[in-house]
Amino acid sequence: MTPDGGPPRILTSRVDLAGSYTLKAFLETGGYEGLRKALSMKPDEVAQEVDEASLLGRGGAGFPAGRKWSMLRPADTTYLVVNGDESEPCTFKDHLLLETDPHQLVEGVAIAAYAIGVEQAFIFIRGEMALGLERVTQAVNEAYEYGALGRGILGSGFNLDVVVHPGAGAYICGEETGLLESLEGKRGFPRIKPPYFPAAIGLYGEPTVVNNVETLSNMSWIVRNGGAAFAALGKGRSTGTRLFALSGRVKRPGVYEVEMAKTTFRDLIYGQEFGGGISGGKELKAFIPGGASAPWFGADQVDMPLDQDEVGAAGTMLGSGSVVVMDETVCTVKVAWRITRFFWRESCGQCTPCREGGGWLEKILWRIENGAGREEDVDMLADICDNISPGLHWPPEQTTICPLGPSIPSPIASVMRMFEDEIRLHVKEGACPLA
């Protein structure tokens, strides 16, 4: 616990430190102690702690890290791949971790690799994050120098090589199989399932664990404090703390580390230590609770706790940990259009519904927003969405290879559900009523 009795800062303890990304600052603040401790344990014991922590993956799908590790198919060659592609709109928490505390990630990678018996890891970092790439590359260099990577890590018999791999600008490389393809030097085309998990067949066809940057950045703390201490935070399956990237119409957008399940969206948006309220004192209209793919919440759901299962039961997700706030002046059609435009531009192009559907929906929404909508467009929007994701329910059914496809209808369905009048008004008035 922090001195003020609040939850501990598991992930962001160093972000305010000058030179937080250097080995020196890291070592002065307990760096690599978690790794030392882990190396003194048996690999299974380390994995056991993580399992006990009930750490849910922070990349989007929220799959328990411990369980994922246990699924790794035993083989001569196995890999650990860190997903640092962070490209989901309005998600910027890994960005913070990569730039401010790269050694924490490297330590987490080493601990995870040790726990699952992997000797080769790749840290895939979004190409546009030049500074993050530089900081992590530097940290890896330093870690080799220090002996935390390479042969016989910190005097143990454990070996680990880490390669920092730059992306080159493609959201779809965040999808883990698209990422693996990209890492193999190919287009980031997500792989068709089955096989469902890279843990069975992953990089170069070998068993591979893919974990998010934030997920792995928790490792040092969990090993040092024990899985139980982590699990004591939060509630139910939603344990520990988690980073939320808050943006949109709030006074203080930013990344906040909050205890899961104990905090509500209201706390996050309005709390003085967090968002500090809606900018300009306007009313909350709606918010996106977990990235562009997530169905939206209306103002009436603002008291929902940041609990993965509760949010899931309410028909959406915490996803990538991004919360985007829309106030009463925001045109939801325009937001839906912009997100659709994003998915259209980022579709890898393999699957017909995603490739063609995204562009079509974008064109219709653009027309509606700009006053050229037709009466029949509204029902057509719904039907096209249904052809991409039949039934438009949650979790979505898909007609595509990866979940990007069924994500496209998500904002449109949200607007239809909550603000159908607003769309119809656009059509009727032949202009955006909020412009």
Add this chain to the structure above:
Amino acid sequence: MPDDMASATETVSFTLNGRAVVAVKGEKIIEAAERNGVFIPRFCYHPRMRPVGVCRMCLVEVSGPRGATLQPACYVDVAEGMEVSTASAKASKAQEGILEFLLVNHPLDCPVCDKGGECPLQDQAYSYGPGESRFVDEKRHWAKPIPLNEFVLLDRERCIQCSRCTRFAAEVAGEATIDFISRGDSIEVGRFAREMPSPYFSGNIVQICPVGALTAGPFRFVSRPWDAEQVETTCTVCALGCRMVVQSQSGEISRVLGVDSDPVNHGWLCDKGRFGFDVIYSEERIVEPMVRKSGTAAGGTDGDLVASTWSEAMSLTVDRIAEAVAGKGPEAVAFIGGARLANEDQYAWGRLAREVIGTTSVDVQIGDGLDPRLIFSLNRATVDEACTSKCLLSLGGDVRELLPVLFLRLREAIVTGRTKLVELSEIPTSLSRYAETAKACTTEALSGVLEEVAVAVEAIVGNKSGEGLTILAGRSSLAASPFYTEKALAEAAMRWPQAKFLPLLPRGNVMGALELGLAPGLLPGRRMDGRNPGVAPGKATGQILERAARGEIAVVVLLGSDPAGDFPDEGLAMKGLAAAGFVVAVDAFENASTAFADVFLPVALAEERDGTVTNIEGRVASTPAKVVAPAMCWPEWAIASRLATELQGQAWTAGAARAAAPSGATGAAGRVGAPRGDGPGSAGFGYVSRTEILAEIAAAVPGWDELATVAGRVRAGRDGVVLHSFGAAGESGARPLDPIAFPGIDSIEKQGASMDAGGAADAGGAADAGGVAGAAGEQDTSTPGTPSLPSLPGEVLVPGSPAAKAILEAFVGVPQPDTRAEDRFPMRLSSPRVLFGAGQGVAMSKHLAGVGQEASVVVNGEGVNEAFGLEGVEARVSSPGGSVELPVRIDPRIPPGVAMIPFNAGTAASILIATGEPVTYVSVEPVSVDAAALTDGMERDDG
């Protein structure tokens, strides 16, 4: 698939649209449904490529742990108890939705699209689509057709991103020269500006494109599918014998498509086979008989070939043959070539030569093959056997250049891990990169290197008997005598009695010719000729030319062959033809050799005549005619038949002819008589139709009796029948084809152009091997590398038989001369055959114009004269036999010390090669170049 069903032990039961059905374990829903009569719409799925499940057209409802969900039928395996609905409300809505999405960016220009009428997108949009598109916005735009290479045009607006073409390039052809560029809905198929897809297999991407995005220049706008007639036939460009259909329109061939023959070509064709058909329409084609007028016959070149009549051309030919036989004996008449002929033609010409004239100087191979007695003594592999053997051992020859689609088959077998390749080759081949072991090995060193790799080969197959080993029997280079390869093959066969062999002999129907009597020393049905042959099998053409040069040959008949352009020793060929008393060209085009012709007899080409052909496996398949030959062009069998008739009218042949008539074939003998009429239907040997010849072959040649002949076609359907196992004729059933590449395939086989005229087939008796008056004389053992055989008259060559064993031993025992480079000629010449050479097949085709290889000399660059570091420099290549000037190309993959000149890209190589020498050595020097100027980068002197 039914055969799979039979052999598959594991089946699964599932429910298809409420009906209980059975599938093979591991089968995809789309395949299982199709076999059970339910067609699921699709675009990206192709039965010969790995499923990718991207177009999503095949979505069907499949029961699962979380209820029924939409799954791609092309990707999901059928599982026990699975319930599949292909047409439920949900599945149908999904399918409609996909079609509507596909049409979002697809232009609605069907009336002007080449694919209109046979377009799977159009068809499936009618059957499974929403009726009309609700899309009213602007479509994506691209510049209209852009060329991908010499043949293929791409209209990116019509592309539906199914990735069939890009996957074909990467997965099947192994050359990802086209790929998806960009992403999302701006994905376009594209190539790197400086690298075109090579013209080997590019036509296949046109055939498998499910929309009008990829079209072929040669086929564009020439036909509408509803006007086309088609017949299924066999490609005769090389000896693999790919199955294909030839389509025609108002009696003109408009298009060729590959047919999926399971044991042969899997639906693929090479570009030469697909696009080269237009040679039959070449303006250069000779369509009437010609005789050389004025001047004397000797040398034949002082005068012009002028149009004539069949009677004049025939009687001149008959007279000269008669004179030749009377003056110098039957061996003074020689026959060269015949690989382009159908089996029936070959059989007829063989009988004419051996029985009517009585010569043994016949050879289908023009110095580029292997001894047929050896080939027939080896266990032959089928292509399927080769592709499923544990190890492939190649003794030379680049399959992609020789038998292109065999390259696709073998490559697939290797990259999927079914088989491993050990390659011994003078220069790297297109398979080298896939080889487990690829060793640079000169042909003369084969025997020794074989010794070295034997351990590795045995380790791969896991035994010492050679079980699971297939040996690819080809020649790396035509600049080294075949006997090194022959000896190595015989040694391999002795070392590994269970090993099988696949001969890489490229010429169209060469195997048919060897089996049916156009090989010296062998009678039809691989029976050893009882007479002393006077010539060495496999080397006969060389000996014929030598004898001709010495004035011993009075008449040379060229059966669609061009020794002057095609025989490895051009000098000898020219000398021989010039000295021959009388040259008869049986051909469709003039060539270097027909310049010596005194008579030119024009022939019908493959698409114009019915027949059967035999491929490298020994598979016999039919080649029905599709179009009608120009009026004066006769099928080759008819020419032979007519010549025989007229010759039999001559006193000197009568006895021989009667004696030669197949025993028991009284009908045939009875018809021998005076010629009647002036047409191919005249009775010669008694043949009035090709059907009759086929019946006679069936009676005379072991194995052929398995081919019941119905209206002159072989019984077997699409796949033909493999005969060399004597009697193991099998038919395989229909498989699911790719209905996208092949609309309407099942309605083929019905519209051939001309059926054979004439009556029912008489069953002839077996050809009698003995008792034919022939040339006496010693077997020629003076030709180096020719084994001296014990007398084996009448023996049928069956692998493993005493005769075959004796032959193998004889080849092993042939002494091998030592060869060494002299100071003056320090480099080893290597001269492999290439697919797009300068031969008729390429030169006379407008479609193939531009892909023919230019001659050049390719060297490693290391250890050669400094000057050759510069590409394109002109060099003089000299051998003891001659000298040529060629541009130099540098290729680091060529071993140092080797100069490579493609054999059939012009005659540069054959000018250098002297067939008398076992190996050709050359020097490579800059052409009158001031070396200093070169190194200074100054202008070079082209003189």
Add this chain to the structure above:
Amino acid sequence: MPHLSSESLTRAREIVDLYPQRRSALIPLCHLAQEQDGWLRPEAIEEIAGLLDVTPAEVLGTASFYEMFKLEPAGRYVISVCTNVACMLAGAYDLLAHAEERLGVRAGGTTPDGRFTIEDVECVAHCDHAPCVQVNSRYFGPLDAGGFDRLVDSLERGELEGDVPPHGTLVRVRRTKGLMA
């Protein structure tokens, strides 16, 4: 003649050695070539293909999938204006319009002097600084019209050379340690 400089080639070989399979180095090598030339030249594509034993079409096809690789010459400074939701709600489209006006080119275009390229890009994960831009993948924001002008001025005067390397230079830290031998 190799197109990549000998220094680039040395680095290219080091990168290839980091991976279990050569082709994995494709994207890093494209970044390397872009660092050398500012864009991905056909000559570089050919050379990368040779180094990785793939076809030039595969390098082109793969590279063109990714936004960051420029297949045509780009400006020395590529200014990427984020217009995704958070930035849009903070006025990104106005900022983009201003940028286009200030530099006299439309998004996707390059100034005639080859100094600036403007792009309209998806979220660059800097949403707490909305509206934000990246210049050669280095972050700036929040920016109003005035802030944008000052940024351009500084770039033009070369005041940001240290912070913003020329387009194509991504990671200025070289991997010093090889893998465990």
